[in-house]
Amino acid sequence: MTATEPALLTLTEIAAALAARKISSREATQSCLDRIARFQPRLNAFMAIEPDAALAAAGAADRDLAKGKSRGALHGIPLAHKDMYYETGKVSTCGSKIRKDFVASTTSTAVRRLQDAGTVRLGTLQLSEFAYGPTGHNAHFGAVHNPWHLDHITGGSSSGSGSAVAARLTFAALGSDTGGSIRMPAHFCGVTGLKTTVGLISRAGAMPLSQSLDTVGPLARTVEDCALLTQVMAGGDPADPTTRNAPAPDLVSATHQPIKGLRIGIPATFYVDDLDADVSRALDETAATLTREGAAVVRVKLPEQRRLTAACQIVLAVEAAAFHKTWMIERPQDYGPQVLMRLQNALAIPALTYVEALRWRGPALAEHLAAIRDVDAILAPIAPVPAPTIAGSDVGNQAGAEAVIQNLTRFTRPVNFLGLPSLAIPAGQSRSGLPIGLQLIGRPFDEAMILRIGATFQRTTDFHTQIPGLP
Numbered sequence: 001m002t003a004t005e006p007a008l009l010t011l012t013e014i015a016a017a018l019a020a021r022k023i024s025s026r027e028a029t030q031s032c033l034d035r036i037a038r039f040q041p042r043l044n045a046f047m048a049i050e051p052d053a054a055l056a057a058a059g060a061a062d063r064d065l066a067k068g069k070s071r072g073a074l075h076g077i078p079l080a081h082k083d084m085y086y087e088t089g090k091v092s093t094c095g096s097k098i099r100k101d102f103v104a105s106t107t108s109t110a111v112r113r114l115q116d117a118g119t120v121r122l123g124t125l126q127l128s129e130f131a132y133g134p135t136g137h138n139a140h141f142g143a144v145h146n147p148w149h150l151d152h153i154t155g156g157s158s159s160g161s162g163s164a165v166a167a168r169l170t171f172a173a174l175g176s177d178t179g180g181s182i183r184m185p186a187h188f189c190g191v192t193g194l195k196t197t198v199g200l201i202s203r204a205g206a207m208p209l210s211q212s213l214d215t216v217g218p219l220a221r222t223v224e225d226c227a228l229l230t231q232v233m234a235g236g237d238p239a240d241p242t243t244r245n246a247p248a249p250d251l252v253s254a255t256h257q258p259i260k261g262l263r264i265g266i267p268a269t270f271y272v273d274d275l276d277a278d279v280s281r282a283l284d285e286t287a288a289t290l291t292r293e294g295a296a297v298v299r300v301k302l303p304e305q306r307r308l309t310a311a312c313q314i315v316l317a318v319e320a321a322a323f324h325k326t327w328m329i330e331r332p333q334d335y336g337p338q339v340l341m342r343l344q345n346a347l348a349i350p351a352l353t354y355v356e357a358l359r360w361r362g363p364a365l366a367e368h369l370a371a372i373r374d375v376d377a378i379l380a381p382i383a384p385v386p387a388p389t390i391a392g393s394d395v396g397n398q399a400g401a402e403a404v405i406q407n408l409t410r411f412t413r414p415v416n417f418l419g420l421p422s423l424a425i426p427a428g429q430s431r432s433g434l435p436i437g438l439q440l441i442g443r444p445f446d447e448a449m450i451l452r453i454g455a456t457f458q459r460t461t462d463f464h465t466q467i468p469g470l471p
Contacts, residue, residue, distance in 0.1 A: 180412025
């Protein structure tokens with residue numbers, strides 16, 4: 001491995017190198033495939049690897065570039081995505097036994113827009129079964145391993161995405177975030193991830209978990225990488241009527257703006273309670289860095305967050321159970337024990353409770369926006385601890401399983417319930433060498449602001465540049 005190995009470049013760097021024809025798409029793709037061959041046996045990050053098709057597509061991309069025919073900002077860049085984004089004629093397992101042979105008849109809008117911009121498909125990435133699990137365990141395909149410490153979790157449900165991006169097996173990857181499933185892998189694996197506002201990116205052609213909470217977003221090396229990918233994918237889509245019918249925002253430009261004069265709030269309670277000492281230290285040091293860059297970091301009193309977490313849990317559970325109703329009746333034996341337990345538990349939630357949670361969403365968002373009216377964004381932890389071990393968090397459907405899940409997701413679910421954007425950024429390491437991430441939470445459709453703050457932080461720190469020392 002050398003400093004010039006193409007796979008070690010960021011997405012933004014490889015895009016520039018490809019456009020200038022300093023590196024070919026075939027070279028970039030082969031570099032990723034070489035690392036996949038070397039590290040996949042230990043990481044279990046990929047669901048499927050397609051080397052021949054990827055190299056053929058890379059060769060076609062190179063021929064187009066040689067003729068001056070660029071398809072877009074991502075022309076020739078090899079990527080892999082969470083195996084829940086459908087692509088016509090391709091198997092999409094959704095991390096499950098039930099769909100292990102499911103061949104999609106349509107292509108996800110998000111994937112199609114990336115393809116239209118010129119990306120090359122490397123294969124598909126592992127995930128928690130049906131995207132329903134925060135640790136990265138999978139009863140059918142095995143746990144994905146954290147490249148920083150192989151016996152620790154990656155976080156889920158975008159487990160393969162977090163592991164593969166951290167290990168430099170792909171330049172970026174799509175994840176999904178319904179209760180924290182982009183931000184937790186970003187935190188545990190030391191990469192950058194963007195949970196977008198509900199309605200910014202089409203969800204058409206992506207396996208649903210919770211129709212009112214699901215969001216599409218990227219995991220990548222840098223904030224600028226995430227901005228570029230999101231900018232390509234954003235915009236209205238007739239196939240998803242929940243999308244905002246507005247032009248895609250110029251998010252890349254936002255990453256070059258300074259933060260002097262901005263006000264960033266740190267919650268006075270909840271997000272700072274019962275933190276691991278290393279997470280607490282990372283929060284303090286990040287606040288100090290942002291202050292040196294000219295931002296004012298202040299304490300903010302937010303509305304009661306535990307209610308938001310509970311409401312998110314109710315909505316997610318009921319909507320997931322509704323989607324899985326037929327399979328729960330006809331094929332219960334084909335679920336992993338934890339996923340089946342969680343789906344069946346949701347059947348006991350009264351319809352009235354679900355409707356009340358939905359009705360409270362608007363007033364809760366209004367109350368939140370009033371509380372943050374004097375700040376531009378919120379800085380908070382993503383999880384209270386660094387990555388637990390795979391063995392120690394493999395609770396299956398045992399007593400106490402839900403408590404483990406709730407502890408890991410208690411700082412992410414309020415954001416999902418309110419539909420807010422949140423940017424996960426690497427912000428330190430534990431004393432044992434595990435990554436620590438923090439989240440910047442913004443106002444609806446104000447991804448530009450949190451990307452601006454995150455990019456400034458990354459220009460003055462090197463946490464996002466650190467590469468796991470895999471043997």
